[in-house]
Amino acid sequence: MSEKRKADEDLEERDAKKQQLGDGGDEEKNEADAAKPLVQGPEHVGALVVCGQFNWDMVGKRDNKTSTPSVPHGRTLWAPHIFGPLKGVRVRVAASGSNAGHNVIVTEDGRCFTFGRNVKGQLGLGDEERRDIPTLVESLKDERVVGAACGRHHTLFLTDRGEVYSAGDNKCGQCGVGNTNPVLTATKVKHQGAPIVKVACGAEFSVILDCRGVVFTFGLPEYGQLGHNTDGKYFITSTKLGFNNETKPKRVLVFVEKGRDNHSTPVDEVEVRDVACGTNHTVAVDAKGRVFSWGFGGYGRLGHADTKDEMVPRRIKYFDTQTRGVKHVFAGSTYSMALTDNGNVFSWGMTKRTGEANMYPKPVQDLCGWDVRSIGCSVTSVMVAADESVIGWGCSPTYGELGLGDTKKSSANPTEVKTMDGLHVHAVEMGMAHTLMICRDDTEQDKANLADLPEYNI
Template structure:
């Protein structure tokens, strides 16, 4: 499996060169903005284990953590301003990892550790033992037995046992949880409709997204101010803020921009626009199209009728989805090339990233950082 990246590279998340190492990014726009999918390079002066096959990527705004699970598992950090005291040796034996701007969290069979990546401390800032009877539980970070690990102190947050969490996605202000039975819960900041409860109120405790009740979900993800999930049948549902087209719904800001003018391609359509906080046309204006600023209820997004959605990931203001046929579709804010369409154009319509099809590569996974995108691929099988 090979990993590619595109988008924001100011801290060497994809590759390092002399300009980035010296901090000369002001006139190195071509190095800061990677507009075409580029295979991730090994970083100079890193441990040799970083040359092994990368199994998973974890990303924040300025950092990329590469999780190696083959052989002696470990984590490697990629950032030109790296000053953390944690080394590859400290991470050996970990089974999962998560990264934020301030902390790297590592999950070991017997403990959880959070390291401050902005300090050169030689010991973790926080740790928690996992009881032997709980260590067999198959949970992915940020989930841990009995609760989850937040991106800032207090790290451990408990969850009610009745939720029976299967996966959890965190943004800076809200959370989305998927239960074992496929029920979706959200809580936290709701100012942009990102909780999916129909309003802009915040919630202190997990609350069921009632609009999805009766439709079991298989995957959840969250961006800066938007949320998405995939149904058991491979349908994609979106809600929250659509200022940059990150929901794949018509965005007034993008349609008014000169770079967005022209004949629109066939793309996604909101199946239930009446549930949106839409920007209604003023009196006397032609009612040609409804623009959606905030989608406060989940809306079904029709990306492609020919196949189902396999997995999805969200950046701060962009979204990326992988189909069961191995294609990657992206949409939303694209000012750093994070959509992978070899341009800096934003889009409120999902478009296939043609690079991988041209290279006869099949996409198997996608992970979005705040302003960039990382993609795992395998060689396309020839029938």
Template sequence: MSSEDNEYKGGTVAFCGGTDWQMIGRSAGGKKSDKDKQADEERAAKFPNLTSPHTLKALQTIRIRFVAAGSAACHCVIGDLEGKCYTWGRNEKGQLGQRDMQTRGTPTLVKDLAGIDVISGAGGRHHTAIVTACGESWTWGSNLQGQCGTGSLKSQPKSEELLLEPKKTKEVADCTDVACGAEFTMWLCDGRVFSAGLPQYGQLGHGTDHEYNAKDSSVKIMYQPQPTPEVIQGLTHTTIRKIACGHNHTLALDDKGAAFTWGNGGYGRLGHQVQQDEHKPRQISVFDRAPVDKNSTAACGSTSSFCSGIGGALYGWGKLKASGDNTMYPKPAPGIEGWTILSMACGSQTFATASQYQKETSIITWGQASNGELGYGDKGKKSSANPDKCPVLDNVPTRQVACGVGFSMFLVDPEHEAVKKLPDFEAPEDAPDESSNGAAEPAAKGKGKGRGGGATKKAAEGPASKKRKTEEKPASRGRGRPKK
């Protein structure tokens, strides 16, 4: 940790978005009876969408060091100044590390990490990873694709290996940060990057997607999981200082001003001007002329990538809006010009920054939201194609932002007057999950082990690169920017 980290006195969490963790990101679908509609209304009243940031009553006396989630995560991970780790949210695969599969709406201490000083973390779709002050990493949740990096894989065709309590990651030491894709994990260890999990799209960065046909008499494409973290050789010539993961791709920044991407190339999210998967790290040529610096931030959404350049200006590429052209290489992000990016995070299709203009710090959010996670309030916009301020946190000192599926978290100064005026939220008593009976769920059809475990071609994201052009929609342009 830096001297700045040692001097940090801790913050509190301002949270906005969905609180119905069992239903966030899921569609009930189908025609409903009046009784079903009434039940939905009662559920929505019990588990409201917080359209404006709230503080969390359970954390009133706790000073927070970091907040974390991930573009595919529907659960939250935070750590306090004492090194304790807390989790809450969806838990059907044990991703909360609480030795059960009970969804929790209240931040809950991960007791099995007692005595371990947790300094950072990240969440995948069904797994979680943390880093400790001594450079170790611990993981838990689904290990179906080896994404927990335990060195072994026990999933079978009709059963999924679930780690309901933290397990120490193998082959990882001197770790300083971690990032999670949907079904894979990246560890930053003394300037080197290690990866484990599902290799589809080449997202592990080792030069292959480990594709094979699981049947002799027909075609069943699978991808051989990698349960043991391995160093990405394509980055050993330089020192990496920042990593970020989307659902199926990774962005890495080094200490020489270069940026590298690999994995799924759909929508131009890799920034190489083509929709082509990259099986090993490839340097983004745009930053040869406009390099990143030591203070640059990095963030990835499901189909997008961002990083800040020299001076804090934000660049974005990929599918940046629900409609319109894809941005095939890094360009200055419209609507946020002139702001210095202090911290950034992406949900699946939403984006949040802590940004500074002169002496003013603002939370700026945008994207296709579904649960009020942009924080604009009950009378504000539900979604926004262009960056805009989160009004109740305007000019509030913010250390970090984190986003997941249907929610956003902001690590703010607890002594600021605006923060003291935020409403408190106390989650209702946790009800048993409707999706789990407390026993390990069978693996989904088509996600069986095959040869050592694997995922079908449709398991991670969708069509292969050669089909992606049909997913693009007609262009629709718009401009706007948050007022300074």
């Protein structure tokens, strides 16, 4: 182990001990504080509406061959449907990811269910069998889950105590349990310190954010997406590369900005408020509205007007000269998006399989004037919850994730999903080829509008 790495780990350990010791006080006060939830989940709850590819053995596959026996499969939903298995159940969190063929559902009372592809045990159910119907995660039944994130074959679960659990493929250490063994049941991530308030997953790496605005990352460092100033490469033999994977959370210590001469200058007082991950890149925004990105730079997904990989978080200069504060960031497989305080949406990177990429942030003009609440990002498709509508776009091929129907399956430009008119969508989340939407169901009119949708049952 290098001296620098050992020093970094010693610093993190001392910081964690300080957080655990706190300011003292009597035991009764500490016990009372421990009983209080440290992390609040989303305030909204509603009915789950879905569309897209629900045949989990086929999601992201290049051919129709499958090694599983002939058992009931899901199907492609070209239009939005009420999700029958959870009809009547109020949902608080619906999580997936642009690389994921699996999902996490958290109900109003904090119970956690998973379903979808499970080839590496990413559902946290103790096996590797696909689930078409949401199944309770037994290892989390005593926890109140308030958030989740899905990678290609791994999952992170966030509890109201600020603790993180993980499950699934762990060959790169992306589960953060201190080793690279598979994790078939939800297991606590090896993190000590302030409570975690946000989790995010790339394809084979993970990011967690604590309540102080400190970012920790773990997993595959191949393109610098962990932000530790290295891609972790080393030679196993003269012709074979290996990677020094991070098997437990490590703090991201340095944030920089670069001038025209490519000289790096540290950025001080960075308190990150939101973070999102693409396949191999990460984007974050701090309390001052400054946006940073790092990792794989292909197709301009980092927003720095070039295609270079960034080993540490680099400030996106475009937002410096604009009188707009970014409040949320989002990421698809090969692109990034930002939502500003005044409701403007910006996009950069590659949102289609052919053609030119946006090398720096550009406003999505078709969304001007809309009250945007939530954005879901897939491989090349985007879904936006705004006002009493849902707006989607994505170039062919699509698999129903846009919910436009079986006649017009794709759209190069933002298009209203007509079947969702009048429905107030609290939150939208996208997987590799499907969409999950939490719709308001408070009033009789809300319920009547939802009743007009077809119902999907396995």
